[in-house]
């Protein structure tokens with residue numbers, strides 16, 4: 001008996017001693033989202049106090065990076081602004097292979113950023129996503145000024161980049177009539193963090209699933225460029241935004257990438273939809289500022305994307321011959337079609353308004369006004385007409401096919 005007890009004791013001791021080694025090695029279980037947030041908050045406290053430890057920045061860490069998988073080490077995905085005053089690793093006092101960072105002006109969530117977030121949460125296996133806005137954000141300021149009617153010309157690729165900030169600015173302006181610009185910008189910076197979560201949850205079934213299953217959590221935070229401090233925003237809000245996205249019939253449904261509808265139709269031996277060339281780009285880099293309400297064109301883009309998702313789903317069902325699903329899809333499809341048409345009309349109306357504004361500006365000018373504005377309007381109008389010309393016949397064609405097959 002004493003011998004058995006001794007063996008048991010030795011075994012227990014070995015297991016206890018091995019435990020920490022196993023837990024700290026490669027492939028160890030990741031900390032919980034709350035533990036990751038606490039770890040980031042501690043690092044930020046050191047940074048803001050001027051006492052950073054600069055961990056994981058030595059040669060040992062580099063050697064480890066060269067031979068290990070980041071998926072076993074990185075703990076957080078951070079979506080932040082490109083602003084030079086927001087150095088993510090420094091402000092959280094973390095180092096190499098610690099955080100998976102996406103930086104883009106205005107910390108917006110367009111397709112590229114959402115794809116990067118999906119990669120960070122589902123392939124790098126980070127338990128926490130931080131959407132980090134910051135004080136004095138130039139992108140939010142530019143959108144707010146444009147909405148207030150005193151924006152300035154922006155290079156051609158900036159308006160579509162910052163368009164997702166539009167709804168946050170519009171909401172803040174509606175809730176704070178008459179507030180001065182600085183107040184609006186400050187509020188819009190926070191509203192934009194929530195808008196980003198809304199855009200992310202609406203567009204990414206994979207992220208919704210990761211959060212619902214507890215694999216990952218999402219937190220909003222604001223960084224003060226003057227003090228270096230990170231303020232963590234309302235922890236209950238992300239779950240509310242997720243619930244709203246879950247209830248939105250227009251949310252994206254297919255988590256995995258699928259071949260576009262055209263390819264599926266072509267496989268069935270039917271006519272392939274021809275790609276329509278877009279109008280040639282202007283040589284001049286500078287375009288007019290975004291119209292006062294940038295929302296319609298962004299809305300139209302999102303509605304078109306949803307419609308295309310739906311088209312893909314219909315084509316998939318057709319390919320598999322699943323007649324039962326056709327009716328349900330057909331109904332969803334009609335709603336989306338109306339949505340796109342309504343938003344296209346809104347976009348055309350907003351373009352017409354802008355055309356009028358430019359017309360007035362041209363007639364007010366006393367000498368040699370440039371025709372670049374006109375050219376921009378004509379090109380944008382042409383693009384919208386081409387987009388509609390391309391999409392509406394496809395809608396009608398597939399709709400007819402859905403009906404025809406439902407009747408069989």
Ligand SMILES: [Zn+2]
Pocket residue numbers: 081082083105106107134136137138139140
């Ligand atoms: Zn910024």
